[in-house]
Amino acid sequence: MPMMPVTDSMFLMVETREHPMHVGGLQLFRKPDGAGEDYLRELRRSLLESDNMRSVFRRRPSRPVNTVGNLHWSTETDLELDYHFRHSALPQPGRIRELLELASRWHSTLLDRHRPLWEFHLIEGLRDGRFAMYSKIHHSLMDGISAVRHMQGTLSDDPADLDCPPPWGSRGETGRSRSNRAPSSLFDAAGKTFGQLTGIAPAAAKVAREAFREHRLTLPMQAPRTMLNVPIGGARRFAAQSWPLERVRAIATAAGTSRNDVVLAMCAGALRDYLIEQSALPDAPLVAMVPVSLRRRDAQEATGNNLGALLCNLATDLPDPADRLAGISASMSNGKKLFSQLSPLQTLLLSGINVAALGVSPIPGVVSNTRPPFNLVISNVPGPRTQMYWNGAALDGIYPASVLLDGQALNITLTSNGDNLDFGITGCRRSVPHLQRILTHLDTALAELEGATGLR
Amino acid sequence: MPMMPVTDSMFLMVETREHPMHVGGLQLFRKPDGAGEDYLRELRRSLLESDNMRSVFRRRPSRPVNTVGNLHWSTETDLELDYHFRHSALPQPGRIRELLELASRWHSTLLDRHRPLWEFHLIEGLRDGRFAMYSKIHHSLMDGISAVRHMQGTLSDDPADLDCPPPWGSRGETGRSRSNRAPSSLFDAAGKTFGQLTGIAPAAAKVAREAFREHRLTLPMQAPRTMLNVPIGGARRFAAQSWPLERVRAIATAAGTSRNDVVLAMCAGALRDYLIEQSALPDAPLVAMVPVSLRRRDAQEATGNNLGALLCNLATDLPDPADRLAGISASMSNGKKLFSQLSPLQTLLLSGINVAALGVSPIPGVVSNTRPPFNLVISNVPGPRTQMYWNGAALDGIYPASVLLDGQALNITLTSNGDNLDFGITGCRRSVPHLQRILTHLDTALAELEGATGLR
Numbered sequence: 001m002p003m004m005p006v007t008d009s010m011f012l013m014v015e016t017r018e019h020p021m022h023v024g025g026l027q028l029f030r031k032p033d034g035a036g037e038d039y040l041r042e043l044r045r046s047l048l049e050s051d052n053m054r055s056v057f058r059r060r061p062s063r064p065v066n067t068v069g070n071l072h073w074s075t076e077t078d079l080e081l082d083y084h085f086r087h088s089a090l091p092q093p094g095r096i097r098e099l100l101e102l103a104s105r106w107h108s109t110l111l112d113r114h115r116p117l118w119e120f121h122l123i124e125g126l127r128d129g130r131f132a133m134y135s136k137i138h139h140s141l142m143d144g145i146s147a148v149r150h151m152q153g154t155l156s157d158d159p160a161d162l163d164c165p166p167p168w169g170s171r172g173e174t175g176r177s178r179s180n181r182a183p184s185s186l187f188d189a190a191g192k193t194f195g196q197l198t199g200i201a202p203a204a205a206k207v208a209r210e211a212f213r214e215h216r217l218t219l220p221m222q223a224p225r226t227m228l229n230v231p232i233g234g235a236r237r238f239a240a241q242s243w244p245l246e247r248v249r250a251i252a253t254a255a256g257t258s259r260n261d262v263v264l265a266m267c268a269g270a271l272r273d274y275l276i277e278q279s280a281l282p283d284a285p286l287v288a289m290v291p292v293s294l295r296r297r298d299a300q301e302a303t304g305n306n307l308g309a310l311l312c313n314l315a316t317d318l319p320d321p322a323d324r325l326a327g328i329s330a331s332m333s334n335g336k337k338l339f340s341q342l343s344p345l346q347t348l349l350l351s352g353i354n355v356a357a358l359g360v361s362p363i364p365g366v367v368s369n370t371r372p373p374f375n376l377v378i379s380n381v382p383g384p385r386t387q388m389y390w391n392g393a394a395l396d397g398i399y400p401a402s403v404l405l406d407g408q409a410l411n412i413t414l415t416s417n418g419d420n421l422d423f424g425i426t427g428c429r430r431s432v433p434h435l436q437r438i439l440t441h442l443d444t445a446l447a448e449l450e451g452a453t454g455l456r
Numbered sequence: 457m458p459m460m461p462v463t464d465s466m467f468l469m470v471e472t473r474e475h476p477m478h479v480g481g482l483q484l485f486r487k488p489d490g491a492g493e494d495y496l497r498e499l500r501r502s503l504l505e506s507d508n509m510r511s512v513f514r515r516r517p518s519r520p521v522n523t524v525g526n527l528h529w530s531t532e533t534d535l536e537l538d539y540h541f542r543h544s545a546l547p548q549p550g551r552i553r554e555l556l557e558l559a560s561r562w563h564s565t566l567l568d569r570h571r572p573l574w575e576f577h578l579i580e581g582l583r584d585g586r587f588a589m590y591s592k593i594h595h596s597l598m599d600g601i602s603a604v605r606h607m608q609g610t611l612s613d614d615p616a617d618l619d620c621p622p623p624w625g626s627r628g629e630t631g632r633s634r635s636n637r638a639p640s641s642l643f644d645a646a647g648k649t650f651g652q653l654t655g656i657a658p659a660a661a662k663v664a665r666e667a668f669r670e671h672r673l674t675l676p677m678q679a680p681r682t683m684l685n686v687p688i689g690g691a692r693r694f695a696a697q698s699w700p701l702e703r704v705r706a707i708a709t710a711a712g713t714s715r716n717d718v719v720l721a722m723c724a725g726a727l728r729d730y731l732i733e734q735s736a737l738p739d740a741p742l743v744a745m746v747p748v749s750l751r752r753r754d755a756q757e758a759t760g761n762n763l764g765a766l767l768c769n770l771a772t773d774l775p776d777p778a779d780r781l782a783g784i785s786a787s788m789s790n791g792k793k794l795f796s797q798l799s800p801l802q803t804l805l806l807s808g809i810n811v812a813a814l815g816v817s818p819i820p821g822v823v824s825n826t827r828p829p830f831n832l833v834i835s836n837v838p839g840p841r842t843q844m845y846w847n848g849a850a851l852d853g854i855y856p857a858s859v860l861l862d863g864q865a866l867n868i869t870l871t872s873n874g875d876n877l878d879f880g881i882t883g884c885r886r887s888v889p890h891l892q893r894i895l896t897h898l899d900t901a902l903a904e905l906e907g908a909t910g911l912r
Contacts, residue, residue, distance in 0.1 A: 017473070017566055041548055083691065083885065086561070087554075089547040091580055092497055098543075105542070109565040110473055114689030114886060124547055233570030235539065429539065430570060 011139040012061055012071060012113075018234045020110050022117070023144040024136045024401035025424065026103050026240055027151065031131060032159070032392035040124045040131055043391065044087055052169030053079075054150075056141050060116045076116050084118060084168070090125035099126065100238055100436070103134050107236045107401050107426065111138055120167045130396060135167060144400055148381050148415055155388040155395060164391045222371055224282035226275065227431065228410045229372035235429035239436045240399035242420040243446060251446075254453035255322075257329040260380050262449060263421065264288065264332070265325040267378050267412055268314040269445025270438050272324075275316070277437065285327075286314040289374040292336065310335040311374055321445070322452035376410045377402070383415035383422070399424035410435075467595040468517055468527060468569075474690045476566050478573070479600040480592045480857035481880065482559050482696055483607065487587060488615070488848035496580045496587055499847065500543050508625030509535075510606075512597050516572045532572050540574060540624070546581035555582065556694055556892070559590050563692040563857050563882065567594055576623045586852060591623060600856055604837050604871055611844040611851060620847045678827055680738035682731065683887065684866045685828035691885035695892045696855035698876040699902060707902075710909035711778075713785040716836050718905060719877065720744065720788070721781040723834050723868055724770040725901025726894050728780075731772070733893065741783075742770040745830040748792065766791040767830055777901070778908035832866045833858070839871035839878070855880035866891075 015021040031039055055075070062074040090098045102123065111117045117138030124131055137147050154165045165171055223229075245259075248266075252259045268286070275281035290310045312335065315327030381400060388395040399422050402411040409428040414421050423442065427435040450456040471477040487495055511531070518530040546554040558579065567573045573594030580587055593603050610621045621627055679685075701715075704722075708715045724742070731737035746766045768791065771783030837856060844851040855878050858867040865887040870879045879898065883891040906912040 017569065037548070080885075087547045088558075089545040089581055091543045091545040092493070102544075108568070110690075112564070112690045113473065114691070125545055234566075234568045235571070429536075 015110070017110060018232060019403075019405060020108070020234070021139045021403055022107075022111055022136050023139055023142065023147050023403060024103075024107050024134065025147065025151070026099070026238070026397070026399045026401065027133045027135070027395060028397040028399075029131050029133070029390060029393040030396055031129060032394075040087065040122055044085065044122050047166040048081055048085060050166045050169060052165045054168060054170045057084075057116055057118055057168040059141065061113055061140075079116060083115065084120065085166075086119060086121045088121050088123050090123060094125045094127035096126075096240075097436075099123065099132055100240060103240075103401065104236055104238045104429070106134055106136060107238050108234055108429070111136065117141055118168070131393070133167065139403055144379070144402055144413060145381050148383055148398065148400060151398065152384055152388070155384065155390050157384075157386050157388055159389045159392055159394065161389065162391050164389075222284075223287035223374045224284040225371055226282055226286065226375055227278060227280045228375055229407045230409055230431050231406045232404055232409050232428035233430045236401075236404070237427045237429045237432065237435040238401050239425045239427075239439050240397070240423060241439045241442070242397050242417075242422045243442070245416060245419055245421050247446060247450065248421060250455055251325075251449050251453050254455060255325055255329075255449075257325060258332070260290075260292075261325065261329040261332055263380055263414065264290065264312060264314065264328045264378060265321065265449055266442055266445045268316050268324050268328060269321055269448060270441035271314065271376075272316040273441040273444060274438050278433070281316065283317060285318075286316045286375040288312045288314050288376055288378045290332070291377075291379050292332075312378075314375075320452070321448040325449060325452070372407050376408060376412065379411075379413040381413060381415045383417045385416070385418065387418045397422045402426045404428055412438075471566070473566060474688060475859075475861060476564070476690070477595045477859055478563075478567055478592050479595055479598070479603050479859060480559075480563050480590065481603065481607070482555070482694070482853070482855045482857065483589045483591070483851060484853040484855075485587050485589070485846060485849040486852055487585060488850075491849075496543065496578055500541065500578050503622040504537055504541060506622045506625060508621045510624060510626045513540075513572055513574055513624040515597065517569055517596075535572060539571065540576065541622075542575065542577045544577050544579045546579060550581045550583035552582075552696075553892075555579065555588055556696060559696075559857065560692055560694045560885070562590055562592060563694050564690055564885070567592065573597055574624070587849070589623065595859055600835070600858055600869060601837050604839055604854065604856060607854065608840055608844070611840065611846050613840075613842050613844055615845045615848055615850065617845065618847050620845075678740075679743035679830045680740040681827055682738050682742065682831055683734060683736045684831055685863045686865055686887050687862045688860055688865050688884035689886045692857075692860070693883045693885045693888065693891040694857050695881045695883075695895050696853070696879060697895045697898070698853050698873075698878045699898070701872060701875055701877050703902060703906065704877060706911055707781075707905045707909050710911060711781055711785075711905075713781060714788070716746075716748075717781065717785040717788055719836055719870065720746065720768060720770065720784045720834060721777065721905055722898055722901045724772050724780050724784060725777055725904060726897035727770065727832075728772040729897040729900060730894050734889070737772065739773060741774075742772045742831040744768045744770050744832055744834045746788070747833070747835050748788075768834075770831075776908070777904040781905060781908070828863050832864060832868065835867075835869040837869060837871045839873045841872070841874065843874045853878045858882045860884055868894075 011021040058076050058079060059073045060076050062072040088102065090102065092098075106119075106121060111119065117140065119134075119136045121134040121136075122131065123134065126132065135147070135151065142150060150170075151167065153170055154167055156164050248259050248262045251257075251262045255262070267288070271286060272281060288311070290312045292310050310332065313327060313331040315324040315331075318324045318327060379400075379402070383398055384395070395417065397420070398415050398417050400413040400415055401424050402413050404411060404426060409431040411426045412423065413426070414423045416422075423439075425435060425438055429435075447456065467477040514532050514535060515529045516532050518528040544558065546558065548554075562575075562577065567575065573596065575590075575592045577590040577592075578587065579590065582588065591603070591607065598606060606626075607623065609626055610623055612620050704715050704718045707713075707718045711718070723744070727742060728737060744767070746768045748766050766788065769783060769787040771780040771787075774780045774783060835856075835858070839854055840851070851873065853876070854871050854873050856869040856871055857880050858869050860867060860882060865884040867882045868879065869882070870877050872878075879895075881891060881894055885891075903912065
């Protein structure tokens, strides 16, 4: 019975009914030509018969109840696949709206700790003839980035490849061991750092303090208190939409910024409009926590420390979209420059300090009485570069759904997918009313950025 | 902010992710003539606009987190009806099987404590053209019997009555006060007694002990340990089916027993067959806890003490169905005779003792190391006597879904509904495999009882 690493158990320990700790996502597929009425049922039946399963999907907590102390993983020998892999349908009229409503509900409920901590839902009933898959994987098994990478591993760039593994399987060897898991997630890093700072290696805290002193690193800027930084309830709202990557690329080229800066400016514009609509725009600019890849070009090997947590000034106080883009770009450059001067350990520590304040949010009163370390996470996760297929069905969209925490009632995570950027927006259903309007505001913000850079 | 009675708060205190404390039910309706494609959506839309809401459905815990101590009810002023009243659909092929699978999933997840503790789901996609409604109400708001009674109050015996209230509303005055709630549930009684025995009135325990001594009351018989009396997980399986009341009535007349005895013999036969199939039939007979009405014919006014918890010997050790029915009938007669000799307080106390052992099941190890007080609850809840309608839609079935506890992995609750008996079977998905086979065994058991009484 292997001991659970603190980076895994942390997500089990802090989970409550208000704070489900699973990542999820919605994938949209076009059925292959000639698919009949029974297509989805037949697909599900054939996948239920597959014995291809990654070992991580057989893992369950040996003690399902929250306990302080050491947790262990058990291997489920009698897995009820029918329970984990579900078939669902949309009510009339079967629009994306009904799909998002359903995904919102699923994202709100806890996984059963007496079983391996995952579910996949195959969804029929979209009136445009497509089908969807919602996935829900506990953060103790896989973080959001690993989940996207895992799903990619089950797809093919060949529409004629009808031998794709099930969503819980893998190509190549089955039963891949944990050590093959790329430990590249921000939350993994944060978890490790948090652990180091609080107990495993108290000396690390001293190193961090010295790093700050020697390098005169700026401490995290102060984020304003907003309606997004409140205690949250258990219910979620999920919204999703795609935009052409080409439109973002054109703005980046015209403005001389990175594509990620343009994405952040889209989000900043949308958040500004949304907060104005809610009469809740703070005077000070919003601060986003942005996970960024920091791998150096000269790095000889991939390490776990190549992901950093940057804090980005979203310049939401500026009414002009061009000014906002410039401000965001400057903020991101400064942050990256800072990181580039650090050793891998120092990078990890700085990232950890940028997010460590999250670790104390489960303590009652902390969220109400302290300023947030940042206002929201905006995460840009690399997805497939070309059109992908799953047993002949073309992947139209891949929208990540994230974990929320007390004080962090909104999350924007996007994935690149072929020619598109697929945005998934996860919010607390109570604290973030009319979440879906953020989609409209994102669209407006993109058009305004095109206007500001002379593209329309 | 009214203080929550212990009978309410108990269900919030003991709830965990393994032990959701909501009652539920599935109702099946035939659409009225002329119902079009949009029927359900239109129905839902019109109900969403209704402002008829019983005050109990606006009540939420003022502190959503489990805390030892006093809980209070708050009134939700900003209720998001769209969240509580949902529209869902069945996947192909839209059989009852798909409906039960969906109800099983819903019955497995916790209600959001940041909102009033209820959900209603309107379900389309049954291939026979009917529609369904699944309801989920926290036990702290309403017990199973009250829930059935409440639902009845929203129906009409007139198919032309298109003015039925929504599932959360009531006829007559809205905002009915709590004091109008009939305190007739077994669990209410158990809760009160448990409270009295443990703290509110320690003197009552002494009274109970003396009642036992003076009246030489038998202590609860010892139930054998079975596969049904184990710690449970969070996932549920729900099965449901109707049988004609006339078949049960004919057996009761032929055998000279009560109808409820025949129902218990049906259950006993089905449990025996199921346990034989699972190679898990104990030598000793199973013991069922059977809530029964004990109101005396000469009672001047209705009191809260008119419901008792009888323990019934199910005679599952006997292979002959006629012997089983005779044994069950004798066991029930003895129990009722015993109760008839008691004062209302003593009745309440004996009922309490019969079920009080349930109160300690959340303590780790108790279920594994002690014998169960009984093997399962079999509850026969009075429902409508005639064909009922909801805004013109004929009610075809009303199947109760119940709460499970550690050590109580199976529950059978049935409702009379016009000419039918509607059985709802709730089980722990892990501990009670192939739950739906119990339906087949019930059918067999009914036919065997007909054979044994010369009816076929």
